Amino acid sequence: xxxxxxxxxxxxxxxxxxxxxxxxxxxxxxxxxxxxxxxxxxxxxxxxxxxxxxxxxxxxxxxxxxxxxxxxxxxxxxxxxxxxxxxxxxxxxxxxxxxxxxxxxxxxxxxxxxxxxxxxxxxxxxxxxxxxxxxxxxxxxxxxxxxxxxxxxxxxx
Amino acid sequence: xxxxxxxxxxxxxxxxxxxxxxxxxxxxxxxxxxxxxxxxxxxxxxxxxxxxxxxxxxxxxxxxxxxxxxxxxxxxxxxxxxxxxxxxxxxxxxxxxxxxxxxxxxxxxxxxxxxxxxxxxxxxxxxxxxxxxxxxxxxxxxxxxxxxxxxxxxxxxxxx
Numbered sequence: 424x425x426x427x428x429x430x431x432x433x434x435x436x437x438x439x440x441x442x443x444x445x446x447x448x449x450x451x452x453x454x455x456x457x458x459x460x461x462x463x464x465x466x467x468x469x470x471x472x473x474x475x476x477x478x479x480x481x482x483x484x485x486x487x488x489x490x491x492x493x494x495x496x497x498x499x500x501x502x503x504x505x506x507x508x509x510x511x512x513x514x515x516x517x518x519x520x521x522x523x524x525x526x527x528x529x530x531x532x533x534x535x536x537x538x539x540x541x542x543x544x545x546x547x548x549x550x551x552x553x554x555x556x557x558x559x560x561x562x563x564x565x566x567x568x569x570x571x572x573x574x575x576x577x578x579x580x
Numbered sequence: 581x582x583x584x585x586x587x588x589x590x591x592x593x594x595x596x597x598x599x600x601x602x603x604x605x606x607x608x609x610x611x612x613x614x615x616x617x618x619x620x621x622x623x624x625x626x627x628x629x630x631x632x633x634x635x636x637x638x639x640x641x642x643x644x645x646x647x648x649x650x651x652x653x654x655x656x657x658x659x660x661x662x663x664x665x666x667x668x669x670x671x672x673x674x675x676x677x678x679x680x681x682x683x684x685x686x687x688x689x690x691x692x693x694x695x696x697x698x699x700x701x702x703x704x705x706x707x708x709x710x711x712x713x714x715x716x717x718x719x720x721x722x723x724x725x726x727x728x729x730x731x732x733x734x735x736x737x738x739x740x
Contacts, residue, residue, distance in 0.1 A: 428645040429699075442639055449635040451623045453616065456602060467602060473606070474637065475600045485638040487597035494631040495583060495591070519730045527729035530651065532721070534686070537651075538730070543657065543663040563682045566691075570662065572669025 425481030428432055433480060437465065442482070492541065499525075499541050500548045501566040503534040504559070511535070517558045523551045533566065582594065586614070590622055598635070641675065650702045650722040652709060653688035660716040661690055665718035667712055668692050674707045687719055699724070 434442070440463055450458045457467040465473070477483045489534050492499055506514045511529075518524055518538060527538035552563040583591070589612050599607040605623065606616040639648065656664055661679055668690065669677035675708045677692040690710060696702040708720055713720075 424642070425640055426647075428647055429643045431645075434644075442637070443642075444599070445634045445637045446639065447636065449637075450621055451605065451627060451635060453603060453620070454603065455635075468627070471600050471602065477637070477713045478600070481640055481643045483637045485597055486600070488591075488594050488634075488635050489633045489638075490591060490595060491630055491633050494629070503686075504634045515729050524730055526731045528725040529724050529727040529729055530723040534723075537725075538588070538722070551588070564686065565623045566680040568678045568680055570665065570679040572679075 424484055429480060434477075434482060438473060438477060438482070439465075441465075441470065442477070445474075445486075497543060498545045498548050499539060499542060499568070500501060500552070501568070502540055502552060502555075503564045503566065504536040504537055504555075504561050505534050505559060506536050508558075510559075514559050514561070518555055521551055521555065523547065583626075586612075586618075587622060587626060587631075590614075590619060592628075607615075631712040639694050645697050646673075647697060648699045648702050649654050649693060650699075650706070651694045651726045652694050652722045653720060654690040654692070654694045654709070654713060655682075655719040656690045656713060657716045657718075660687070662664050663717055664713055665690055666710055671709070671712075672707075674709075688721065694722070 431477050444463055445459065447453055452458055454467065456470045460470040464471070474483070474486060478486065504514070506519075514536065517525070518536065519527060523540050523542050525539045525541040527536065529535060530537050540548050540551050541550060548565070548567075552565060555563050584662065593611055598604040602605060603616065605619045608614075609616045609619040612619070623632060627634070641647075656699050665677055665679055668674055668691070671692075673695050674692045675688070675695055679689055680691055682689050694702050694705050694709070696705055704721070706720075710717065710720060
């Protein structure tokens with residue numbers, strides 16, 4: 424994934440309108456690009472080529488369905504650990520060795536390791552969290568989501 | 581919430597993205613030897629059931645100049661956290677916002693990921709959130725990431 428900024432002139436006003444509008448949703452129909460394009464005042468082929476370009480230049484990471492992992496029967500939990508600096512690399516190795524660890528970030532805080540567990544069941548979350556506690560000798564704090572507020576991120580139109 | 585084998589095959593075929601061609605659902609159908617109508621009907625049904633949250637594009641915050649981000653966390657009065665969380669989630673610079681349980685030594689129940697072009701800008705936006713939360717918020721903090729230790733996509737297996 425691209426981690427640097429695009430030049431300021433990489434996107435025009437139409438690209439920005441597409442970025443904002445298509446975060447909200449995209450039709451499930453026979454000609455969805457024609458439909459979504461009509462709402463934006465863009466022809467079907469223009470919308471397709473612009474999204475293709477946005478993907479090629481790395482302005483978007485993904486285009487498609489976002490599945491609700493919990494609705495599909497999966498279980499997710501944000502977890503945090505307080506890991507002493509001297510043990511940090513060793514604990515990274517132990518934690519990341521679990522395939523259920525979907526991503527893991529070092530953060531500047533007393534709780535300096537934050538990762539997401541993705542399992543098929545809630546029991547799976549508990550099992551992996553306990554395994555990590557046993558292997559590392561440190562507590563794994565569990566922060567399951569109780570409620571999500573999603574609107575999305577806007578680029579200046 | 582049940583998914584049959586065909587649903588799972590559709591999920592497996594689309595979770596990395598949709599084809600950028602005029603009839604993307606027909607492309608999925610051809611790949612799975614289904615009809616376009618069936619793929620559309622099943623995906624509409626999955627969306628109605630909340631299994632598909634939305635079909636959408638995901639912006640790359642870094643490419644769009646939002647190279648700084650911080651996980652802001654807030655200790656918000658329980659009785660007001662739901663309403664205030666809605667407001668925070670609606671802010672244009674917040675990409676994700678969640679209510680989560682508190683823990684020992686961790687008084688924060690509202691999490692909001694703030695994006696900005698610089699860390700100063702992220703801090704300014706944090707003040708905007710503080711202003712909205714007002715006296716409903718007792719304490720807050722922000723956690724900046726210093727390193728990605730692991731990043732893998734979420735994957736589910738296809739139907740059998």
